[in-house]
Amino acid sequence: MSTVEGWECRLVGTDDWRPVPVPGSWEQTGIPLDHPGPVDYRATFDVPVGGARLRLRFGAVSYACEVLVNGRVAGQHVGMWDAFEVDITGLVTPGQPAEVLVRAEKPASLTGGPDAPPVPGRYPARETLAGFLPYVWGHSHGGVWRPVELLVTGECALGDVDVSGTADGRLSVAATLLGPGELTVSVRDPSGVVVARSVGNGTLTIPDPRPWSPHDPALYAVTVHTSGGDSKTVYTGLRTLEADGSLLRLNGEPLYPRMILSWGWYPDQLHPDPGPERVRADLIELRRLGFNGVKLCLWFPPDYYFAIADELGMLLWVELPMWLPHPTPHFRTQLFAEASRLVRAAANHPSVILLTLGCELSSAVGADVLGPLYDLVKRLAPGTLVRDNSGSGEAYGGLLDEFADFDDHHFYCEPAYFRGTLDHFAPRWRAARPWLFGEFCDLDTFRDLRRLDSPWWTSADPAVNPQGARWQYDVPDQEKTLRGNGFWDRGAELERISARQAVLHRKVTLEAVRVRADTSGYVITGERDTPISTAGLFDDSGALKVDAASFAQFNADLVVGLDWDRRRAWTAGGDRPAPWDTWCHPAGALVRPHLVLAHHGRTGGRAEVRWRVDLADGGEAESAAVEPGAVEPGLVKPGADASGLVEPGLVEAGPVEPGPDASGLVASGSLAADIAAGAVAGLGIAAFTVPAVDRPRRAVLRVEVDCAGQRTSNSWSFWFLPDRGWPGPVAVVDPAGRLTDLAALGAQVVPVETPGAVLLATAWTEPVRQHLRAGGNAVLLVDAACVDPPLPVAAMPFWREAVKVIEPHEAWGDFPHDGWTDLQFAGMAPDLALDVTALPIGGRPLLRRVDTRTSQVHDYAVEVPWSAGRLIVSTLRFDGSGGDQPLGLRRNTSAAYLLGQWVRALGKES
Template identity: 35%
Template sequence: MRENSQSETLSLNGEWQFSLGDQSGPINVPGVWETQGFRDDLEGLAIYRRSFDVPDNWQDARIFLRFGAVSYYIEAFVNGQPVGTHEGLWTAFEFDVTDALHFGQPNDIELRVIKPGIDGDRFPYRDVLVGFIPYVSITFGGIWQSVELVAIRDLTWQNFHIAADWATGQVHLEANVAPLKSRHLRAITEIIDQHGNVVTKAESVLTNDGAFSLTLSIENRAEWKPDSPTMYSVSLTLYDEDHNRLITGLSRYFGFRKLSADGDQLLFNGQPVNLRGILSWGWDPATLAPIPTDDEVRHEFKRIRALGFNMVKLCLFVPTRNVFDIADVEGMFLWLELPMWYQRMNDHLREQSVIEYTDILAAVHHHPSIIIYSLGCELGAEMADASLLETLNNLARGAVTDALVCDNSGSGEAYKGLSFDYADFNDYHFYCDLHYFVSLVDHFRRDWREPRPWIFGEFCDCDDFRDVDEINAANGGQRPAWREMMGAGATLERWAGIEQEQRMAALNLPFSSQQLVDISHRQSFVMRKTVLEYVRSRSGMGGYVITGLRDTPISTSGVFDDLGRAKYDADAFRAFNADSVLILEQGRSRVWQNGGDRPSPADRFNHISGGDVRFRVVLSHIGAPLTDQTLHWQLRMPDGSIHVEGEQRLSKPILPGNPSEIGVIEFAMLDTTTPMQCTLLVELGAVTSNAWPLWVYPQLATWTQPVSIYNPSGNLSWLEGFVPMNWLLNPTRLEGLSPILITSVIDAVVIDYAKHGGRVMALQSGKDSIATSPVPFWRESIKLLYDHSILNNFPHDGYADLQFYHLATDHALDTAAIRSKWTEITDVKPIIRRLDARLFTTLDYLIGLQVGNGKIIASTLRFRGGAGDQVNGLQNNVAGAYLLRQMLDYLQ
């Protein structure tokens, strides 16, 4: 782009005439046509028209038509003459329109615009750098940033680049003007601090080729950092020495900062740092395009800071300049992910990627707030090969200074891409059930690799329930247009948000929408707290990015809902999302099993009455070293009273960086004859505090009555020792049995037994003869705990908290299929139900079936644990054993 501080501008923002297909009418620029009443299902051709007058005093100037950004392709005509074309959604461009203009009479301008479309259109979205936008909502089209005329009367600066070196305080500048021929030009460069003082200055004579290159040094330079985002500005002015007059100038803000790594330790300005990011897809239902106002940007930064975040990841989009400017001023870290995702690579896109990435980086590279750049996301080998990524990597590293670069956020190895990378850090996108997170991290962690920090580029989503009636009421009683959006490639089998009302009405659940919202928020809080504490307990973890910022048409995993409200209490969220975080850990143990040692995970959350409890307290700390601190803890009863407490003085300073053990908590768990939930509160002086629920269960009396075991599937051996077992071998009819039958199947024999008054417990945690569906337990769903005698004595607050950690399963009962198959079932009572937060269908984890005069209790819960880092065996699963006992008591 040409830059000349002496240029004059004429805004062409405002009302234009617009036509698209069979529609026409006025349209406002900047903006997208889909939010202004025009069709969203056409790529174009969209026509913009208006007239304008050129000031008479511009006749001695070259005049350019300049656009901030257009989606996606544009052909421009002035007074019927073609003046230029441009392809690309994210960057500014301009056309020289001088020779097409008329002075003294109106000029007509016509813009022909095509947005990214579907296969068969001119620019299918998978063949262009549109990022994730089509998958969040729809592709938007039009002149979505400002448009203006610019009059330039002399030389202009072009290709300006600035590199501020944090370590040395040096500032290297490069730019050029058109070849000078015989002109003698002098450049004056000034660097000005935040108080307006010139801290260094230089004069230089430009060479005949118009090239400018200069390195200046600032003594005692101030750093840019979140709590003190000190900025400098550089002013570059060009004078004509022959006529002693100002020709042109430009200015830029910049700052000295550095994100780097020392082995696996992430450093910012040479000190350990923890990046706590939130993922933004640029979604705004009011604008569709990422064009927030200044006030909106500031408000959003303020709200995410209140939750403990210090970074925003701009995921696969480039917003308007004010986002970067305000982040610079307010000290908010940014991760800019360039818009390559799930593309079909071809020769044209390969060339276009280089063009667009060059322009994007030229526009944003000076912003100190951008500390990470990623070149794409989850790229498989067919989307970006080594040659392209090497080219883009070299491009990025040549443009940015003292920032980290990642070629493929999520990693190539995890998405069938390259087996190597061009990244400065490890970056994985783990969307997993809670109990598989630790094992997944361990699986991808390899000590034989060169050590480098680990930053989760996106992870830790958890779908919440959306109250559509509340949303409609906030929209004047009407269903918002965005609720009709499913995202590209989506089907009702993947995301059924557009049918939520009908599907929920058909389910007729005994929970109000507000109850479902509250249950889901409490559940997602637990999941996020647990995952983030896991991350902070590991060394080499430089940070993370949570998915996501706000709810969208395809996702309800935002920390803010559709009406912009925070889902979580800010103080509670900051307890595990801050510079200093306390973590509750345990020692490790092993068990000798079948002739060899095996890991024996412990249950951190569920405890037996009167048992010995031992925790290790770990601190993950960023900031100044901590000295003279006291660790204090309390076990609080449900009524708030203190059962036991303790404290210890820390003898050694706590240094920032990797987590460290700072104390031990030991006590005898309270004696109780009824299960209850207590709270363990741990405080480190005034630095930080954290709290965890602990569930306490009474000792189970020995079950003495024999139980018959019908085990065609062969998966009930884990019950050995829990109840006296009478094994049945392939009977054709069940008669004369113990009062209770435990079975691994529901077949005709079991149905017949129940029909004649038998009492049955059917247990199956996977895929077998009982109809089940494979589904995640913690993700994508809301667990509904019904009023039932089995749960009346099982401790819970109406939602699935960590007392279910070692019960979580990856299969749920397809109750409808079971009932359809066995017409003898006369009634179904859900006990623990799974509401799919994406499909609005139900499955069950625990149900009661009435069959004739008998009962069947069926469950897929993992009473024996054994998945991920769950405990191994029923004897170690405190909550599992207690819940199973409640089921036996019910049947008895």
């Protein structure tokens, strides 16, 4: 076997031959990115003497091609991801050079987003299995993007070799012979010793089998020989994957797939063939982050990718490249032909445990396609779990009567709505089976373009960077946008803040998944930044954005998370959930975090737990006594609801414990529990009472767990707030009823016309404007129901796709923050922002939002002069009540404290 080298290419119809890399793509030679071809490739090779059969093996060509050797047709192929061979025995002369010419066409891109018309071409992208790469950088790669090899064999040559094994030592071999002859098989164990032989295809029994797993990726070498002298060695593993209710088991042991989403994007090249060294380095780094696998989302990598995953023990989820298809007759024919070839190639590898037929499919693809395709894939890959539609038909308008071995949803949620979304889609009464999240948990970070060396996909020149299929096409305008809104020179600050927010978002989301016993695994979006998204854990240069050891604390076999007591409120004559602020607590509050262990290690055992709570900056808290009768966590002061009834279920805590010692230790303890492998179970409660503090203080709960030879740790921040009472008199205009529990906070509510009172309003009414005209100051809390607010608003997520920037302003007072929005903002995070194109003269922002995709700036809080007074306008949700946010202002401890700071600042100016 030898590699054919020295390739040239040209656009058909021209004589402009130019060198082209193989493997590579024709776009690397300067052919326009949106040109679909055809493009001719040519190379010359020497034909050896003595071979009875000669074949050219193409690793992959995008997308459709015809192969000519010495001017005569040798074969055709359609499909951009799989290898194929053409027999050239009768087309060449032994001992003489031969010329091979490949005429290729790639999927024709679109002109301006997923629903735009296609560019001219024989193969429109949405009528092919082009996958998701066209939507990442706009186009498909074209040409001979994998190596071309000359195979010289006897008459009895080997075609495909399919091998699979089970953990009990059964090994199946099925090889195709291309000529008459006999077949022999020999198997070597991981140490190189021959342990089995056979003649012909069939099943062998391996003595003392050593199963393959991520903990022990043992590989057996299966060598197939023909009587004509041809041979091939395939490395495989013995493993058995089963579903035990919602729990996956590999070789009988619990398995919790923790995967990263890969779209096959490598920014330094225009084709998904990065080379073995790059793949190996990436997979090793992902292991350090706690991942045990990769989802190959809508692309199919080179064969070495699978081999390296097998060797390293990294799990793979293969997804056929079907997304937003137009299922024409050509598409349907190709779907089954290509699926058969791709699945057979993947099924040889023990690392491949999951297969999905497509992603987020709508009703365009029905049971007439997905049913037979599911049956085909199950037959070709019996050792895997298979699903028709990653994301589910019920979520994307597709097939509801599924063909599936597991449940799969793609939840891109704001934290406040995540648990509710899980509850809504939870399997409940359905037959127990694994529930995985085939992609979820993204958070775009800020990309500082000043650090990049102007890659082509940042260009505003459509000749250099045509939009193509991309729906997100903001990068070319980002510099102009950032310069216009004043954030261009603040890129380093925005990157730093957004990196911290991204880790926080992933931590909160993953822990919420892991403390549920009905979840079975997940795929995080995504592996690396792309032209349409900066949600990668690797940036554009390939550098890791997060600390690997810290990330692995909540992304491992063993993860400890938190849960909380439940509360309910009697409202309008009935019970309702009453969430409260679990992250911020007043002095004297009893805090009761429940420690929950997700144990997906190999063996169960005794879990030994150590926990401690320390002030983050050390030192003692205020020593002044707090009167006995500690406050319920999340409540500034217990009180009655609007009906005058004391809320059922409120229990006061005991006397305040002594304050922290000189080192800052608040409390510590130990717990123990027996935990079975594969279980999610409570370890106990790390209860402590908040000491008196003279200023807001951040504390950290640290937990260490030793269980069955494994160790894990995790930590969470809390904020302790002083009880200073409500600052001064306030007037209230609240037709929305968002501030009904102000009295429970101890606020002195006075009439609107009271001199010196700060007005709190939830509607922009004439009394509010009159108060400002008279020289009064006010806070206006804007929500979607606010009619004709003084500043326009726009709906958008708070956490996702945004950097929150806390600007200097005296209204922050001593509200605790480290320059970014940590979980003290969770209870007031809105889904609405102020659409302030230009701040009014004299306006001063408090909290800003920089969109990580568009670079546009919005505000969550801004102070503006209004008539003779000062007005803070904010969309922050001080009354919580969105998703699982605290119910009402008095349960929203952090929000109530911040509102008090704003009142205090405005009151000083009255």
